[in-house]
Amino acid sequence: MPIDTEHFKQKLEAEKASLETELQKVGRKNPDNPSDWEALPPERDTSQADENTVADGIADYEDNNAIVNTLESRYKDVKSGLDKIAKGVFGVCQVCKKEIDFERLEANPAARTCREHMN
Numbered sequence: 839m840p841i842d843t844e845h846f847k848q849k850l851e852a853e854k855a856s857l858e859t860e861l862q863k864v865g866r867k868n869p870d871n872p873s874d875w876e877a878l879p880p881e882r883d884t885s886q887a888d889e890n891t892v893a894d895g896i897a898d899y900e901d902n903n904a905i906v907n908t909l910e911s912r913y914k915d916v917k918s919g920l921d922k923i924a925k926g927v928f929g930v931c932q933v934c935k936k937e938i939d940f941e942r943l944e945a946n947p948a949a950r951t952c953r954e955h956m957n
């Protein structure tokens with residue numbers, strides 16, 4: 839049975855939009871590379887802050903960085919899923935080139951591999 843790519847396209851588009859919203863809270867698109875996101879520096883003005891506040895600012899930045907990395911890696915998977923739909927190769931395992939089963943795609947439309955080849 840052919841895969842209903844329209845169904846998964848809608849799911850992926852919805853996830854992409856919500857990931858973009860999340861990413862915009864903690865990061866911004868790299869102006870030199872629109873497919874790359876970078877963490878926002880802490881907003882706090884550290885110029886007159888004491889040492890504790892500066893340390894807090896750095897911790898915030900590292901937190902943002904970790905969140906951006908997690909969201910960005912998911913964002914790339916989702917974009918690659920949409921890419922595959924556009925190219926007509928959606929739902930094919932990257933390793934064995936067999937079709938990925940429906941339940942797995944339903945749970946994760948951005949899946950790159952079949953159940954057997956997920957790590």
Ligand SMILES: [Zn+2]
Pocket residue numbers: 931932933934935936951952953954955
């Ligand atoms: Zn496989």
